[in-house]
Each structure stands twice: as structure tokens, then as C-alpha cells.
Amino acid sequence: xxxxxxxxxxxxxxxxxxxxxxxxxxxxxxxxxxxxxxxxxxxxxxxxxxxxxxxxxxxxxxxxxxxxxxxxxxxxxxxxxxxxxxxxxxxxxxxxxxxxxxxxxxxxxxxxxxxxxxxxxxxxxxxxxxxxxxxxxxxxxxxxxxxxxxxxxxxxxxxxxxxxxxxxxxxxxxxxxxxxxxxxxxxxxxxxxxxxxxxxxxxxxxxxxxxxxxxxxxxxxxxxxxxxxxxxxxxxxxxxxxxxxxxxxxxxxxxxxxxxxxxxxxxxxx
Amino acid sequence: xxxxxxxxxxxxxxxxxxxxxxxxxxxxxxxxxxxxxxxxxxxxxxxxxxxxxxxxxxxxxxxxxxxxxxxxxxxxxxxxxxxxxxxxxxxxxxxxxxxxxxxxxxxxxxxxxxxxxxxxxxxxxxxxxxxxxxxxxxxxxxxxxxxxxxxxxxxxxxxxxxxxxxxxxxxxxxxxxxxxxxxxxxxxxxxxxxxxxxxxxxxxxxxxxxxxxxxxxxxxxxxxxxxxxxxxxxxxxxxxxxxxxxxxxxxxxxxxxxxxxxxxxxxxxxxxxxxxxxxxxxxxxxxxxxxxxxxxxxxxxxxxxxxxxxxxxxxxxxxxxxxxxxxxxxxxxxxxxxxxxxxxxxxxxxxxxxxxxxxxxxxxxxxxxxxxxxxxxxxxxxxxxxxxxxxxxxxxxxxxxxxxxxxxxxxxxxxxxxxxxxxxxxxxxxxxxxxxxxxxxxxxxxxxxxxxxxxxxxxxxxxxxxxx
Numbered sequence: 001x002x003x004x005x006x007x008x009x010x011x012x013x014x015x016x017x018x019x020x021x022x023x024x025x026x027x028x029x030x031x032x033x034x035x036x037x038x039x040x041x042x043x044x045x046x047x048x049x050x051x052x053x054x055x056x057x058x059x060x061x062x063x064x065x066x067x068x069x070x071x072x073x074x075x076x077x078x079x080x081x082x083x084x085x086x087x088x089x090x091x092x093x094x095x096x097x098x099x100x101x102x103x104x105x106x107x108x109x110x111x112x113x114x115x116x117x118x119x120x121x122x123x124x125x126x127x128x129x130x131x132x133x134x135x136x137x138x139x140x141x142x143x144x145x146x147x148x149x150x151x152x153x154x155x156x157x158x159x160x161x162x163x164x165x166x167x168x169x170x171x172x173x174x175x176x177x178x179x180x181x182x183x184x185x186x187x188x189x190x191x192x193x194x195x196x197x198x199x200x201x202x203x204x205x206x207x208x209x210x211x212x213x214x215x216x217x218x219x220x221x222x223x224x225x226x227x228x229x230x231x232x233x234x235x236x237x238x239x240x241x242x243x244x245x246x247x248x249x250x251x252x253x254x255x256x257x258x259x260x261x262x263x264x265x266x267x268x269x270x
Numbered sequence: 271x272x273x274x275x276x277x278x279x280x281x282x283x284x285x286x287x288x289x290x291x292x293x294x295x296x297x298x299x300x301x302x303x304x305x306x307x308x309x310x311x312x313x314x315x316x317x318x319x320x321x322x323x324x325x326x327x328x329x330x331x332x333x334x335x336x337x338x339x340x341x342x343x344x345x346x347x348x349x350x351x352x353x354x355x356x357x358x359x360x361x362x363x364x365x366x367x368x369x370x371x372x373x374x375x376x377x378x379x380x381x382x383x384x385x386x387x388x389x390x391x392x393x394x395x396x397x398x399x400x401x402x403x404x405x406x407x408x409x410x411x412x413x414x415x416x417x418x419x420x421x422x423x424x425x426x427x428x429x430x431x432x433x434x435x436x437x438x439x440x441x442x443x444x445x446x447x448x449x450x451x452x453x454x455x456x457x458x459x460x461x462x463x464x465x466x467x468x469x470x471x472x473x474x475x476x477x478x479x480x481x482x483x484x485x486x487x488x489x490x491x492x493x494x495x496x497x498x499x500x501x502x503x504x505x506x507x508x509x510x511x512x513x514x515x516x517x518x519x520x521x522x523x524x525x526x527x528x529x530x531x532x533x534x535x536x537x538x539x540x541x542x543x544x545x546x547x548x549x550x551x552x553x554x555x556x557x558x559x560x561x562x563x564x565x566x567x568x569x570x571x572x573x574x575x576x577x578x579x580x581x582x583x584x585x586x587x588x589x590x591x592x593x594x595x596x597x598x599x600x601x602x603x604x605x606x607x608x609x610x611x612x613x614x615x616x617x618x619x620x621x622x623x624x625x626x627x628x629x630x631x632x633x634x635x636x637x638x639x640x641x642x643x644x645x646x647x648x649x650x651x652x653x654x655x656x657x658x659x660x661x662x663x664x665x666x667x668x669x670x671x672x673x674x675x676x677x678x679x680x681x682x683x684x685x686x687x688x689x690x691x692x693x694x695x696x697x698x699x700x701x702x703x704x705x706x707x708x709x710x711x712x713x714x715x716x717x718x719x720x721x722x723x724x725x726x727x728x729x730x731x732x733x734x735x736x737x738x
Contacts (some may be wrong), residue, residue, distance in 0.1 A: 009676035034671050051385055069668055071674055092666065142666075146658055168310075175658055195323070195656075207324075240320040248428045256367075259382055259435040 005056045013037075016082075018075035025051075025268040028059065028071040028082045032183060032264045037067045039084050041099060043106060059097050061111050062088040068095075072137075074130040079156075083114065083126040083137055092122040094139050094152070104257050109160070114152055117143040123150070128184040135161065136188050138179040139171065147175040149192050151214060151221060167221045168270075169212050170194065172183060176210070188214040188221075191229065284467070284521035286512065295512045295522065298487070302373040304357035305365075312359040312423065314654065319420025323656025329416035330654035333647050335423075336413045341448075341640035344456070344632050348527075351460035352453050355506035360426060361443050363432035365491070375485060383438040386445055394542040395549060399448040401590065404551055408558075408582060428729050440491035444504060451544045454503040456629045458530040458622070459692070464505050464512070465496060471519045472497025479514040482565075485515030496520060501530040503541070528626055531696035535703070539614070542621035546593040549628040553726065554589035556635045558582075560732035597621070600718035606652070607710040620705045620715045623697035627719055629687025631726050634682035638734070641678050645669035682730045690723045 004012050015029040031040040037061040039240045044051050059082050060068045068086035075081070083096040094115050099108040104189055115123040121142040129136045135154035140147050149169040154161045169190050170176045179192040194210045208227040214221050287290045294300055302310045311334070319331035320429040326332040346353050355361060366372055368379045403412075403422075410418050428446075433442040443450060466472045472495075480496050483489035487510040490496075494504050496511050496519075526532075548568070557563050570581045601620065605613045652665040659665065694716060 009674045011671060011674055029579060039668060067668070098514070124666060134501075238320075238324055240417070240420065245424070248424055252428050253433050255432045255435060260381070262382060263380070 001044075001051045001053070003032065003044070003053050003056075004031065004033075005028050005042075005053070006031070011152060012040075016073040018073045018080065020075045020080070021078065026073055026075050026080045027053075028073040028080075028084075030071060030084070031056070036065050039068045039071050039082060041073075041080065041082065041106065041108070043080075043101070057106050057108065058097075059099065059108050059111075060084070060086060060088075060095070061097070061108075062086070064088055070125055070126045074128045074135070076130040077133065079130075079133075081128055081130055081135055082108075083128045083139075085122075085124045085126060085139070089136055091120040092124050094123045094126045094137070096126075096128070096135070096137070096161065098156070112154075112161050114151075114154070114163050114164070114166075115139070115141065115143075115150070115175050116163070117141070119143060121145075125178055127180050129181045129188070131183045134183075136181055136183050137163075138181045138190050138192075140177055140179065141166070141168075144168075146173070147177060149176045149179045149190065150183075151188070151190065151223070153216075153221065165220070167214075167223070169214065169223045169226075170210065171212075171223070171226050172210070174242045186215060190214060190223070194226075218249070282463075282484045282493045282521075282523040282525045284523050284668060286520065291522070292512075295509045296354075296486075298373045298375065298513065301356060302429045302578075305359065305362035306372075307322045308357045309359040309362055314336070316423050318655050319416040319418075319423070321655065322416060324416055325656065326414040326416060327646060328338055328650060328653070328656050330650050331416040331419045332414065333643075333650050335419055335430060337639055341636040341644065343453075344629075344636045347453060347456040348459055348629055348633060349461075350394055351457035351462050352506050355443065355453065356508060358443075358506075360430050360447070361440060361506070363427060364430045364440065364442060367431060368434050368439075369488075371651045375483075375487060381435050381438060384436055386437050386441040390445055392445075392538070393451045393544045394540060396451045397448050397540075397544050399446060400451060401547075401551070403448045403601050404555070405583075405586065408586070409579075427602075436483075439489070439493065443506060444492045451541075452548055454589065455541065455545055455548060455625055456632070457502040457505075458534075459528050459626055459629050460525050460531060461504060461525055463502055463525065463529065464507060464509070465521055465523060467519050467521045469497055471517055475517060475519070477516065479516060480511040483510075484514050484516070487511075489514075500536060501534045508597055528692045528696055531622060531625070531692075531701050534622070537618045537622065539618055542618040543594065543623055545621045545628065547590055549624060549631070549722070550590040550630045553593075553729065554586055556631070556726075556729050557589065559734050561734075562731060562732060595717055596721070597624070597715075600714040603714040604711050607714075608665060608705070608708060611685030611705060611708075611711060615704065616711060618647060618722045619700050620712065623693050623700055623712075623715060624719065624722075626696060627686075627689040627722060627726075630685045631722075632693075632729055634685045634726075635683070637681060638678055645672060679731060683727060686723060686726055686730070690719060693719045 011032040013030045015027055019027045020026055024043065026041065026043050028039060028041045030037045040056045040140050041059050042056050043054045066088040068084050071082050071084040073080065073082050078100055080099040081096060082099065083094060085092045085094050089231045093113050095111045096114055097108045097111050099106050114126070123142065124140045126137055126139040133156040137154065138149055138151045141150040151167045151169050152163045152165070154163040170178070172194065175195045177193045177195070179190055182189045189211070191209060191211050194208050211229050212226050213224045286295060287718055294393050315331050315334055318329055322329050330397070343354055369376055369383045370380050407413055412418050430442045433446060481489055492504045492506055499505065544712055567578065567585070571578060574581065591659060601613065601617045604616050605611065648669050649663045650666045652662045653659045664669065697712045697715050697719070701707050705711045
């Protein structure tokens with residue numbers, strides 16, 4: 001069943017899916033029908049054994065030809081929450097919008113920026129989880145020069161979402177990517193991919209999956225020591241096999257010396 | 271000036287009649303100016319493969335070589351011929367080591383200058399090497415492994431160094447280079463050529479500096495003689511013959527596409543077999559990317575009880591050989607209809623007419639890679655080793671493909687149509703020159719070409735599963 005309703009041939013990527021309160025599906029994706037990438041949404045309902053999807057709705061509310069990437073969708077209490085990142089402010093920021101069904105039409109609120117940095121660093125790849133009217137979001141954040149994982153919690157107040165101070169999740173150095181978040185009771189759980197910065201921080205692990213648990217201490221969010229999940233030793237950075245290189249370079253040097261000798265010997269004989 | 275142009279063929283235009291271009295070709299530093307950046311880039315690519323991030327989508331090694339370079343190579347072959355060989359960093363390193371200079375003319379070369387063994391003076395080694403590398407790609411995931419890409423480059427560099435110091439001139443480029451066959455065959459389609467202006471002038475030339483070299487230039491590195499050269503197959507566009515010819519009898523012509531097929535008279539069995547082999551491998555490379563392939567291989571595994579590697583190997587060999595078999599049937603029919611013509615002549619002669627179709631299939635395949643994945647180079651340029659750099663502010667940028675899928679498919683089909691058109695034209699021309707234009711000799715070949723054309727259209731229209 002095709003979800004996007006534009007004419008064929010445009011690119012559609014990175015769908016995210018959530019199941020609503022009535023066991024129907026909400027889907028968000030990035031969509032190139034307007035040349036740049038926008039975030040689109042559709043709601044699917046099963047009627048008489050067939051899935052019917054609503055007219056596609058553009059979620060991002062900017063009209064400056066910015067690019068919007070990798071939506072993350074969650075649904076609770078009649079609200080669909082979609083987070084993504086875009087470059088409407090030149091650098092990439094995390095944005096979120098809340099949508100709901102009004103008079104049989106899906107309507108999305110004004111887009112809200114989540115990251116609270118003031119610089120021009122990039123924030124990318126958000127993922128959200130929802131509990132009641134509270135929203136939990138994690139993303140990759142370049143405000144410290146590298147790529148870290150940051151977290152924020154949003155609360156719906158007077159029909160509008162407000163986000164708290166951003167909190168860094170990872171406590172190891174390196175580059176941290178693609179976080180995922182889940183919330184159960186008072187705990188939030190975050191997993192992500194970490195890569196060491198090669199040749200600079202040899203102590204950190206590379207190309208691994210890390211985990212942390214977050215809890216609110218009454219004042220701030222605190223995240224536990226980062227734990228490596230995968231138990232293998234494969235590295236995302238590597239070094240060439242010295243035996244191979246030694247053999248190659250050795251063979252070449254040996255051949256050059258041998259040819260040099262044979263030329264000299266040949267000339268003397270002549 | 272116009273009267274001095276000795277090229278009689280009005281369909282060709284000699285670019286060397288312009289002094290600026292002629293002096294550019296005659297300058298000894300010209301080739302070096304092309305080679306130096308290529309060598310530096312190769313060094314960076316090897317570093318990225320060995321020490322950079324081992325993620326093929328983020329590594330300069332894999333994206334620059336297998337997506338960008340390989341695609342641009344095929345395009346350049348169709349448009350300009352063996353222009354890549356002019357700047358090839360592998361050839362450059364072999365030259366520099368032999369000559370112990372970057373561009374000057376020296377007499378004493380650092381090489382044993384052995385003659386290449388006579389029995390291997392054909393496409394056989396290059397064909398085997400090409401097959402092995404294609405197979406290594408599957409077996410060692412060459413295209414998706416920066417580390418293995420770097421190993422491959424270093425191994426190839428080692429091989430060319432050793433061959434260059436043992437054998438004379440560019441024996442490696444002519445007989446061993448894994449892509450020399452592919453480059454040679456496809457470059458026959460290009461609208462550019464280095465040729466003698468007047469064959470008669472070459473015949474009467476006693477010095478023949480293009481063969482022996484003089485103080486202005488080296489003898490042809492790939493053992494070509496412009497006096498008899500009639501196709502682009504081996505010419506590496508190094509322009510040494512332009513430098514050495516004291517009679518100014520070398521032209522750099524621009525003419526219609528596929529011009530070589532209109533004039534060539536010399537055909538070879540090894541080249542004919544290589545053309546068909548190349549067609550099979552190109553089709554196989556595209557087949558393994560499409561969705562029905564996965565189901566087909568799984569069915570075969572279940573049916574035969576063989577492992578995936580075994581099934582893939584058998585299919586690889588089958589795909590490589592099947593064009594030879596099907597083409598042989600077409601040639602067999604042609605022979606039955608024309609008993610007086612030698613089977614071998616038919617087989618070899620008409621094989622060249624398949625080149626445009628094969629080239630366009632290859633071009634279509636790589637065009638998809640380039641248009642869909644090529645933009646991946648933009649973030650990689652900012653962080654070529656995955657060290658977390660952002661040199662040009664494009665790190666983390668996720669550009670959209672240059673064209674949507676339907677438009678790419680449309681271009682692919684148009685290219686295939688162009689290929690079919692040129693193949694038909696080449697087929698008729700070969701028939702006219704070699705077989706007195708007897709229609710019954712080439713009709714079975716046209717049927718063969720049309721079958722492959724339709725099959726390729728089907729392949730290109732299938733949903734893609736696997737990308738580089």
C-alpha cells in the first residue's frame with residue numbers, strides 16, 4: 001500500500017511509524033516532492049480489511065527551501081509528535097511539531113526548536129518517546145565541536161510544547177550517533193552508536209553501541225555512566241596489516257635492487 | 271594553412287591545426303600536469319582506506335574510487351576515449367620509476383627492458399585479471415571496504431612497479447592492466463583519435479621516431495605505430511608520437527561517435543572474446559543489484575543445496591560466458607545462411623558491433639550509481655577520513671540524488687536505445703566492408719543485439735536492492 005500521494009518518481013525516505021490509540025498507524029517521512037526535503041505525514045486507518053491513508057500533510061512550516069531530515073514519530077493521547085532536523089537557520093537544528101485530528105483533518109502546530117545552543121553548530125537525528133503529555137527527545141549535537149548525544153524533556157502547557165535545558169548524555173569522548181530513546185515510569189533509556197576519534201582518543205571504544213539511563217533528580221536530569229553493549233572488539237577504525245605492507249614494500253625494494261644489480265652487471269659484461 | 275591539412279577525410283577535424291593545442295600536446299610537461307594531481311589523490315585515497323573510517327558511505331577511498339571515479343571513467347571512455355590513461359597514477363608511477371624523471375626525455379631507463387612474452391601479447395591476461403577482480407569484489411567486498419580498496423591499490427602499485435622495471439615501456443598498461451581491455455574496447459566509440467594524417471608519409475618515413483623515439487619524446491609506450499593504427503584500442507593518448515614526429519604527421523581528430531567501427535579493418539579473436547565477456551560481466555553486475563536476483567539465488571540454493579558463494583560463482587561464470595554462447599548461435603545461423611564465409615571471420619568481425627550496446631549498458635549502470643550515490647562525496651570531502659573534520663562545512667550534509675528514479679530510468683533507456691542504434695549501424699558497416707553487405711550475415715547478429723537490448727531494458731527497470 002503506497003502511503004505518499006504525489007505523482008510517482010519523487011524520492012521519499014526515512015519513514016517513521018507510530019500506532020495511535022485506536023490501533024491505526026501514523027507515518028512521517030522525508031519527501032522530495034518540492035525539490036528540497038520536507039517532512040510529510042499521513043494517517044492510516046483499516047476499513048473493511050483495507051488500509052486507507054489520508055491526504056499527505058506537510059509538517060514543517062518554513063517556506064525558505066530548507067532541507068528537513070529523518071523524522072521521528074510518537075503518538076499518545078490523540079497527539080502525533082514529530083521531531084526532525086532542518087537547516088532553516090543555516091545550521092541544522094532540531095524541530096518538533098504536534099499534530100491532532102480536528103474535524104477529520106490533521107493539523108500541526110507551529111514548529112518548535114528544541115536545542116538551546118546559541119552557536120552555529122549542527123544538531124541532527126532526533127528520536128522521541130512520549131509519556132502522557134511529556135515528551136522526551138535525544139539527538140546528535142555538535143555544540144562541543146565533536147558529536148555528542150543530548151537530551152531534553154518537553155511538556156505540553158496551555159496547548160503548546162515547552163522544552164527544558166538540554167543535557168549531555170554521553171560521558172566518553174569520541175563521536176556519538178543515531179540515539180534512540182524509550183521511557184518507562186521515571187526512567188529514560190538511551191542507546192546510540194559511538195565511534196572513537198581515531199588517533200586522538202585511543203582510550204575510547206570505536207564503532208560500538210552504548211547505553212545510558214537517565215533520571216530526574218528534582219533539579220536536573222542525570223545520566224548514568226555509559227555502558228558498552230556489544231561485547232566484540234571490532235573497531236570502526238583500523239590499521240593496515242603490517243605483514244601485507246611489509247611484503248609489498250619489501251618485494252618492490254628487492255625488485256628494484258635486483259634490477260639495479262642486473263643492469264649494472266649486464267652493462268659491465270657488455 | 272587550410273591546404274596544409276593533409277587529412278583527406280572531411281568528416282574529421284584535426285584539433286592540432288591550432289597552434290595552441292599543438293604546442294600543448296608537444297609540451298613535455300603536459301602529461302605530468304595531469305598525472306601529478308591523480309597521484310596525489312591516490313595517496314590520499316590509500317591513506318583514507320588504511321587509516322580512515324571503515325564505513326564505505328563515509329570513506330573517501332570507497333566513494334571516490336567506486337562511485338565517482340569508476341562512473342566518470344566509463345563516461346569519459348564514451349566521450350574522449352582513453353583520456354584516463356593520460357593521467358592514470360599507476361601508469362605515471364611506472365613511467366617515473368623507469369625514466370627517473372617526471373617529464374624530461376632521458377635515454378637511459380631504469381628497467382631490464384625485457385620483451386613481453388609473445389604468447390601473452392593479447393587480452394588474455396587482462397581478461398583473467400578483470401575476471402579475478404570482479405570476483406574479488408564479491409568475495410572480499412572490495413567496493414564496500416575502504417581497507418580492501420587500499421590493499422587493492424597498493425597491490426596494483428607493487429605489481430606495476432615490478433613489471434615496469436623488468437619489462438619495456440608500458441607493458442603493464444598494454445597487456446596486464448585489469449581495465450585495459452574494457453578501456454580499449456569502449457574507447458573505440460569515442461569521437462576523438464590520435465592518428466597519422468597521411469599513411470603514405472609514415473610508409474616513406476625512414477626514421478620512424480614514433481617507434482624509436484628521439485630527443486623530443488619517447489617511443490610509443492604501448493607499442494603502437496601510428497602508420498597502421500586504425501582504432502583507439504591501445505592508444506593511451508600520451509601524445510609522445512605528436513612530440514617525436516618530425517614530419518608533423520600526427521593529427522588529433524574529432525569525428526562522429528563510433529567512428530572506429532566505420533574504418534577499422536583489423537580484427538582480433540582475443541578482442542572479440544573480450545567484448546562478449548565484458549557484456550556478460552556488465553549484465554551480471556547489474557543483475558545482482560535487482561530484486562528478482564535475491565529470490566532467484568535463494569531458489570537455486572534451495573534446489574541445489576549449494577552455498578550462496580557457490581551459487582553466485584556458478585551464476586557469475588554463466589553470466590560471463592552466456593553472451594559468447596548466444597552470440598555463437600547467432601553466428602552459427604549466419605554461417606548456415608552464408609556457407610562461403612569463414613565462421614571465424616563472422617565471429618570476430620561482428621563482435622565489434624556489440625561494443626556500443628555493451629558500453630551503453632555499462633554507462634546506464636554506472637549513471638545510476640553516480641546520480642544516486644555520487645552526491646555522497648560532498649560530506650566526505652569535508653571529512654575524508656572520518657576524523658570528525660568539517661573542512662568545507664559540508665560534513666553531515668545529506669544531499670538528495672541529482673535526479674529522481676524515473677528520470678534516471680528514462681535516461682538509461684535512452685542510452686540503451688542509442689547503443690542499439692550505433693550497434694545496428696556498426697553491424698551494417700562491418701557487413702558492408704567485410705562481407706559485401708550480404709544482409710543474411712548480419713540479420714542474426716541484429717536479433718542477438720535486440721535480445722540483449724530488451725533484456726537490459728528489463729533489468730534496468732527492476733527495483734534496485736543493492737547499491738555500492
